[in-house]
Amino acid sequence: MTQSPDFDADPIRLLHIDFIGGPYDGHVETYHTRARLLPKELTWRVGADALRRLKDAGHDSNSDSHQSVTSVALYARETTGDTYRYRFVATISIKQLTDSIRDHED
Numbered sequence: 001m002t003q004s005p006d007f008d009a010d011p012i013r014l015l016h017i018d019f020i021g022g023p024y025d026g027h028v029e030t031y032h033t034r035a036r037l038l039p040k041e042l043t044w045r046v047g048a049d050a051l052r053r054l055k056d057a058g059h060d061s062n063s064d065s066h067q068s069v070t071s072v073a074l075y076a077r078e079t080t081g082d083t084y085r086y087r088f089v090a091t092i093s094i095k096q097l098t099d100s101i102r103d104h105e106d
Helices: 005-009 048-057 094-105
Strands: 013-020 028-033 041-046 071-080 083-093
Touching: 041 083, 071 094, 083 094
Parallel strands: 013 083
Antiparallel strands: 013 028, 041 071, 071 083
16 A cells, blocks of 8 residues: 655654743643644643643643643644744633633524
């Protein structure tokens, strides 16, 4: 079976992604993927437990569903050559997020 040229040009590899600004400033997340599959935007839950675990143990805040979530941090991907990072865009409180969802349901 032959792979398409797109897959050959973008092999699966370890990508170390820096987070710039916001609650996850300075965090580095490692993804094992093709660069073209990195999402353009990310949302990460924010809560005291998530930030403490991330700082202490490199824990992915999105993997723990029992944490107390206070808001959601939005990050946008930036690409420079072969370097990828996510830059902080905004934080939205859970109330704002819930209100926005309700407004769009009507």
